[in-house]
Each structure stands twice: as structure tokens, then as C-alpha cells.
Amino acid sequence: MSELLSGGFTRTHMTGRVRPKAAWLSRMREGRFGCHSTDGESVALDPTTW
Numbered sequence: 001m002s003e004l005l006s007g008g009f010t011r012t013h014m015t016g017r018v019r020p021k022a023a024w025l026s027r028m029r030e031g032r033f034g035c036h037s038t039d040g041e042s043v044a045l046d047p048t049t050w
Contacts, residue, residue, distance in 0.1 A: 001025060008046070 002025055009021040019027070027033060 001028070 002021070005021050005025075007021065009024075011019045011021075011024045013019070
């Protein structure tokens with residue numbers, strides 16, 4: 001997954017909390033998320049980071 005995400009990747013939770021790539025991937029590896037479903041309401045891409 002790390003190779004698929006840009007170095008500037010961030011994940012914004014519906015609560016507004018923003019996690020940088022390393023922190024988000026670390027929590028994923030630890031199994032700390034208990035997501036039962038997801039619905040992609042919006043995706044924002046910044047072409048300057050490609």
C-alpha cells in the first residue's frame with residue numbers, strides 16, 4: 001500500500017482529523033481501525049504532488 005500512495009498522502013476522517021501517510025499506515029498495520037463500511041463522498045487530488 002505504501003508504494004501506491006504518494007509521499008504527501010493524507011487521510012481525512014469524517015470528524016476532520018487528518019493523518020499523514022506514515023501514521024495512517026502504521027495504525028492500519030496495528031489493526032486499530034474498526035471500519036464496518038465506507039462511502040467515498042469526496043476525493044480531492046492535488047496535481048502538484050504527483
